[in-house]
Amino acid sequence: MHDDHPHPHDHRPDQDGPLSDYQLMEIAVRELLIEKRILTADEVRRAVEAMDARSPALGARVVAHAWVDPAFKARLLANGTAACEELGVAMGGTKLVVVESTPEVHNLIVCTLCSCYPRMLLGLPPDWYKSRAYRARAVREPRAVLREFGTELPERVTVRVHDSTADMRYLVLPPRPAGTEGWSEERLAALVTRDSMVGVSVPRVA
Amino acid sequence: MSARFKAGDAVTVRRAYPPGHLRTPHFIRGKAGMVERFCGSFPNPEELAYGRNGLPALPLYRVRFAQRQVWPDYAGAPGDTVDIEIYEHWLEPA
Numbered sequence: 560m561h562d563d564h565p566h567p568h569d570h571r572p573d574q575d576g577p578l579s580d581y582q583l584m585e586i587a588v589r590e591l592l593i594e595k596r597i598l599t600a601d602e603v604r605r606a607v608e609a610m611d612a613r614s615p616a617l618g619a620r621v622v623a624h625a626w627v628d629p630a631f632k633a634r635l636l637a638n639g640t641a642a643c644e645e646l647g648v649a650m651g652g653t654k655l656v657v658v659e660s661t662p663e664v665h666n667l668i669v670c671t672l673c674s675c676y677p678r679m680l681l682g683l684p685p686d687w688y689k690s691r692a693y694r695a696r697a698v699r700e701p702r703a704v705l706r707e708f709g710t711e712l713p714e715r716v717t718v719r720v721h722d723s724t725a726d727m728r729y730l731v732l733p734p735r736p737a738g739t740e741g742w743s744e745e746r747l748a749a750l751v752t753r754d755s756m757v758g759v760s761v762p763r764v765a
Numbered sequence: 766m767s768a769r770f771k772a773g774d775a776v777t778v779r780r781a782y783p784p785g786h787l788r789t790p791h792f793i794r795g796k797a798g799m800v801e802r803f804c805g806s807f808p809n810p811e812e813l814a815y816g817r818n819g820l821p822a823l824p825l826y827r828v829r830f831a832q833r834q835v836w837p838d839y840a841g842a843p844g845d846t847v848d849i850e851i852y853e854h855w856l857e858p859a
Contacts, residue, residue, distance in 0.1 A: 702841045717844040725850035726807045
């Protein structure tokens with residue numbers, strides 16, 4: 560606690576609790592790999608840095624490009640992995656399936672088993688995506704879940720849930736909002752949020 | 766391993782409860798759906814989980830189920846669906 564200036568805000572408590580079994584296991588395996596010279600500490604650090612550097616901006620660039628280039632959109636829907644690599648996104652062997660939402664069909668992504676997520680395009684998943692509540696309810700009552708995210712869908716819109724149970728990863732290609740005719744790709748990409756690519760929301764013109 | 770099913774085929778998920786690491790969610794066992802696409806063949810995760818190589822690779826499918834068939838009290842529209850990735854050894858012709 561610093562006493563040299565006033566603190567109107569709360570401090571985040573120090574994380575001094577005991578390590579969990581998984582944390583201990585991670586530290587033990589990492590130290591062994593480094594000791595045995597299979598990896599260097601710098602390689603581990605660089606891999607973590609590269610993982611943390613991925614963000615939904617990558618996915619947004621892919622979506623915006625699909626909105627302005629129909630031929631790219633067709634390739635993206637046919638083979639998501641190859642189309643993303645075309646734009647220079649490192650897919651690292653991820654098999655990507657892109658599902659298109661339209662005024663008639665709304666797509667929602669979940670992993671009921673764990674937390675599979677298109678990390679190459681969106682970075683790390685948000686906490687709610689990994690929660691048991693989301694994983695159980697997205698598949699059981701998707702319309703109620705969408706409503707809680709502020710996304711109200713009329714009965715005439717079909718809701719398709721995609722459960723990432725195995726080797727595929729999913730990205731929603733959301734519908735391009737009306738009133739964006741003639742916009743540049745950069746300006747369009749700014750409308751494409753993480754949540755709209757998971758399908759709990761849709762892009763809107765602010 | 767060649768793929769036994771193709772897009773459009775009617776299939777049923779085996780109602781089986783073996784022990785071990787499984788990727789077939791409980792809620793879909795015993796349910797009938799339609800193959801949406803063949804995804805390719807992948808090492809068997811039920812073997813990979815225990816340090817084996819998972820070979821031969823198994824055909825994997827995306828199977829589409831009508832939500833009203835999966836959940837008898839489903840509250841959404843009749844056309845709502847859930848697509849799930851399922852390995853071939855969990856599927857039988859419907």
